[in-house]
Amino acid sequence: MSVTYIDAIHEAQDHLLRDNSSVFIYGQDVASFGGAFKATKGLSEKYPGRVLDSPISEDAMIGLAVGAAIEGCRPIIEMQFADFSSVAFNQIVNQAATHYYRTGVPIPITVRLPSGGTAGSGPFHSQSMEGIYAQYPGTIVVTPATVADAYHMLVDSVALDDPVIFCEHKFLYRWLKADSIRGEHLPIGQASIIRPGKHATVVAYSAMVHEAVRAADRLKEDGWEIEVVDLRTVKPIDMDTVLASVARTGRLLAVGEAFPWGGVTAEVISRVVAEGFHLLDAAPQRLNSRDTPVPYHPKLWAAHRPTPESICEALRKLLSF
């Protein structure tokens, strides 16, 4: 039996609704339609009154979740696309994320962001927002890259008492399969070395983990052993795992699908330089999307994001020092 990444998200929500009566799901088209990506298919019938269609009001969706969380609920908010969460930006960063610090009352909400690019999705259905939300205090930002993580990290996100931005990658939804939703269960906040190596470290997260592994496979043919670290959680960043890997390899490439100005890869590089400068044998590198909106045409889109080819090229350059 094989299960997909979206199956894992569906299953996690099913089990959360089953096991905790304070969990509910609120989002556009999530009820009888089952969500734009079918992540909630059948759940509104199975859990009456707890999986509800919202008006197209992202700001109010998060506001409602915050209020419900104050009163003891654990809401899951499905943004139809991560891109639309910009409309909810205020409620996320100013209401939800400041609340515990200001008042001492935690806000256990999970905001699901269908993130990242797929061919043909264009500028407004392709964005990777993790760096934006991670920049604000008071958030936890997770970016599962495996089927098991999609399940366990969603379950664990809802169990946490703070706002979690759950960045699930749309490309992985049906492309990524596994034998089971189980598999290794690491806590949120811990990175994972998903491919050991010794010549260079690639730090990646979400769909870029798989592109990095492909690049590592290709370089293996030339005798290079590339270590791939899956961050899993971009805030907080597990620097212990990253630094330990860099200590072994001496070389670092950080890869992310988000726009290149600032963001997660910049944070990784800056922390490694500050905390582990002595571990580096070469200037650390980073690879992101290009600095334009995400283009519509498949040919442009494929050249906009990091690919196994561009990751290989960056690694070869890194290894040449």
Add this chain to the structure above:
Amino acid sequence: MQPTESSQANDQATQNKASQPSWATSENEFLCSVFHSMLQARILENKLSSLYKAGKIVGGVYLGKGQEAVSASLGASLIRDVDYFAPLIRDQAGRTAFGEDLLDCTRTYLGSAQGPMRGRDGNIHRGRPTEGMPAMISHLGAQLSVLAGMLFAKRLQGSLEGRVGATCIGDGATSTGAFHEGLNMAAVEKLPLVVVVANNQFAYSTPNSRQFACNDLIERARGYGIGGFSVDGTDLLSCASVITEAVRRARSGKGPQMVVAHLLRLSGHGEHDDGSYVPDHVRAGHYGRDCIEIAMRQLVEMGAATPEQIMGWQESIAADVQRAVAQAQQEAGPDPYREDWSALSTQFPLPIRAQATTQPQDAIEPTTPFA
């Protein structure tokens, strides 16, 4: 003070014991209690203004001068420990009427670490969210959906009946997307939300003519499919009767209610602002009246209170305010060296959970931490 909806003829008053504030044994007593809160707010805010001008308060001071009748009528129509109240910046009177401790105000303004915000937020950004009073953020309209969420949770938990959530906002806030999204959502969800719009004619310095193009903000209620009321915000008797009616309707299951109160802010936006953009003829007009003076006259004329009684209230409130200020001034502020500087309640790293992944595939249903 006419409801725009007249579908209330068959209105069955809800029998829930929470439907009437317990102290509202008579209309006169209710009015006196509203007035007492108005008076307390005015005396307290005058003190805050003096403290600000003396350099004793860091940051802004925002007063509700001229809006006390509206705010206190709302606060007094609500029931502490049952209802929710999300005050905005001009709602000292409503906070008092709802039952907020004077010390919450003075401690927050004066930066005492013992206040509810512990120096992490100040002035009117205070609240006790788990006691029905969420703490406002500065982004206008944002509290509507939060209140909707609190009510939504109660519905999910099966304890919504007899409960309302209420918030005050200004004319300027009605222009925000958050206001629209929140009110529309509350209407779609048919939640017992009462939104009192204090139309004080200026959003900071921007007049109504640059804020909205409809004749009267109350027209919007029809657009949202909710109850709408209009009231003279300088008139205690009108405010008390209209706002309690709006709250009663929300409480009895009639969905969101919007009250637009017409008045004038009798101070600047904050104490840093002299309000010189308000034309003299507006100040001299009907809405430039001081609601406290009007209310005092009304109460005396109807025999609800005597001037001597009111004088007595003033004296005891002034003493209470003085005590609350003195206590907050004596208390220590937050210590940056002992602050934990954490915006999360979660402590990382998290422990690795012993869990079902070690068990045979599909032997049992996967479990969540809640199972």
